Amino acid sequence: MAQGVTTAANTASLCSRVALAYAPRMGHVPDDGALMLRYKDGDIAAFETLYRRHNDALYRYLLRLCRHRESAEDIFQEVWGKIIKSRDNYRVTAKFTTFLYRVAHNCFIDHLRRNKRHANGLEFDVDQHAGSNDQPDMDTERLLAKERLARALLDLPDEQRDVFLLHEEAGLSIDEIAAVTGSKRETAKSRLRYAVNKLRDAISEPVNHYDE
Amino acid sequence: MTNDRDNITADPSVSATYRQLANETTPASLDEKVLHRAAALPRAGSSLGRAWMKPVAWAATIGLSLAIVLEMTQLPQAPLDIDAVTPPAPTDARPAPAPASLEPAAAEESRSTKPTRHRSETGAIEESKAQPMVPAAAPEPASAPEAKRAPEAARPKVIESTELQELADGDLTPAGRSDAAYGNAALAVSAKRMLLEQPLALCPETVREVAEDWYQCIEAQRNAVSPARIAAELEEFQKRFPNFEVPGTE
Numbered sequence: 001m002a003q004g005v006t007t008a009a010n011t012a013s014l015c016s017r018v019a020l021a022y023a024p025r026m027g028h029v030p031d032d033g034a035l036m037l038r039y040k041d042g043d044i045a046a047f048e049t050l051y052r053r054h055n056d057a058l059y060r061y062l063l064r065l066c067r068h069r070e071s072a073e074d075i076f077q078e079v080w081g082k083i084i085k086s087r088d089n090y091r092v093t094a095k096f097t098t099f100l101y102r103v104a105h106n107c108f109i110d111h112l113r114r115n116k117r118h119a120n121g122l123e124f125d126v127d128q129h130a131g132s133n134d135q136p137d138m139d140t141e142r143l144l145a146k147e148r149l150a151r152a153l154l155d156l157p158d159e160q161r162d163v164f165l166l167h168e169e170a171g172l173s174i175d176e177i178a179a180v181t182g183s184k185r186e187t188a189k190s191r192l193r194y195a196v197n198k199l200r201d202a203i204s205e206p207v208n209h210y211d212e
Numbered sequence: 213m214t215n216d217r218d219n220i221t222a223d224p225s226v227s228a229t230y231r232q233l234a235n236e237t238t239p240a241s242l243d244e245k246v247l248h249r250a251a252a253l254p255r256a257g258s259s260l261g262r263a264w265m266k267p268v269a270w271a272a273t274i275g276l277s278l279a280i281v282l283e284m285t286q287l288p289q290a291p292l293d294i295d296a297v298t299p300p301a302p303t304d305a306r307p308a309p310a311p312a313s314l315e316p317a318a319a320e321e322s323r324s325t326k327p328t329r330h331r332s333e334t335g336a337i338e339e340s341k342a343q344p345m346v347p348a349a350a351p352e353p354a355s356a357p358e359a360k361r362a363p364e365a366a367r368p369k370v371i372e373s374t375e376l377q378e379l380a381d382g383d384l385t386p387a388g389r390s391d392a393a394y395g396n397a398a399l400a401v402s403a404k405r406m407l408l409e410q411p412l413a414l415c416p417e418t419v420r421e422v423a424e425d426w427y428q429c430i431e432a433q434r435n436a437v438s439p440a441r442i443a444a445e446l447e448e449f450q451k452r453f454p455n456f457e458v459p460g461t462e
Binding site for chain 2: 039044047048051055056059060063064073076077080081084085087142145146149150153168169196199200203204
């Protein structure tokens with residue numbers, strides 16, 4: 001009996017892996033919700049696909065939101081741990097990205113309440129990340145723009161930075177951002193507009209006033 | 213509509229610059245931890261693991277319900293037995309009048325039941341309420357010593373009926389006893405009445421042997437019991453003593 005169950009599960013997993021492997025070639029990209037449902041049925045490969053699809057964006061979101069690498073990594077693990085635990089109760093009621101970033105947002109809020117260390121000082125190395133991927137042909141102006149943007153982003157209020165990162169990293173719309181942050185649509189839109197305006201000003205500003 | 217509004221807030225230069233800036237990737241150690249955690253979690257959601265739980269839960273629920281229903285149907289139903297034994301109320305004429313010794317017990321038994329039951333047995337309750345206690349209603353002859361002796365001779369049976377009376381009297385009132393005690397006493401009354409296997413008479417048999425005594429007994433209870441019972445008793449009296457002359461008719 002147990003062997004039969006194991007064999008059936010292995011067969012299902014194998015079929016799922018094959019389907020996932022050939023899905024891009026066949027022009028069919030499995031939906032996030034479908035992947036989560038497959039993982040709910042025990043398909044680890046589906047979760048891996050889902051994870052690879054969102055891990056980097058989520059990591060950058062948390063890294064810039066927390067401004068502290070260790071905290072970001074802790075929250076990152078916590079978020080995926082909650083996603084893994086919630087697989088049994090998961091239902092496709094909303095976009096998975098909205099669900100994922102809502103969990104991440106709540107984890108960040110909880111982290112803020114638990115731990116105030118990220119507010120004590122800026123531990124995120126702006127210069128390192130701004131120039132970490134320098135290319136020889138990149139001109140100085142673009143390099144400076146990146147550096148200004150990185151600094152301006154870190155200087156944004158938490159709410160505005162959160163909204164901007166949700167828009168850029170997660171690709172969420174205003175309505176989805178409002179749903180993730182638990183605010184009104186107009187509030188989310190206003191925050192995003194303020195954030196974008198500040199960042200645009202920072203990029204176009206020739207004088208580096210952050211160093212003053 | 214929404215996307216148009218979103219484009220107002222977005223800025224291509226800011227997005228492009230941010231794309232150049234945001235190139236961090238998740239550390240491999242972090243990926244490994246998360247994926248290992250995802251693979252290590254037991255398959256709680258496998259359908260085979262829970263497939264047997266719902267039918268078993270339903271079967272257990274149905275079995276428990278049936279057991280409760282069977283248990284309730286097999287419970288002793290003492291109050292219903294009392295109702296079954298209680299004679300129905302006479303409407304026009306009573307074919308077989310009950311003996312006087314047990315009638316008050318039935319009356320008290322009906323009185324001691326709950327008010328809702330009184331309402332359902334209207335005729336019987338009215339009759340039993342109007343009937344006094346047997347010792348109080350015992351005939352007391354006026355002058356003749358034989359007539360005095362006759363009720364005294366009848367007393368043992370009356371006393372026997374008072375045993376039932378005591379069972380059905382104050383002890384059986386809901387304030388005096390609990391429902392369980394009341395049920396037991398009522399069962400005892402019903403059993404004793406079934407043992408007698410004969411209807412209750414208005415006057416004891418010893419009194420009936422002498423015409424005067426029997427008549428006086430009937431007259432003594434004229435105001436205490438219903439006219440129908442008096443008429444039935446008088447009819448029986450006239451059958452046994454057809455030549456008896458009523459004292460006041462001369």
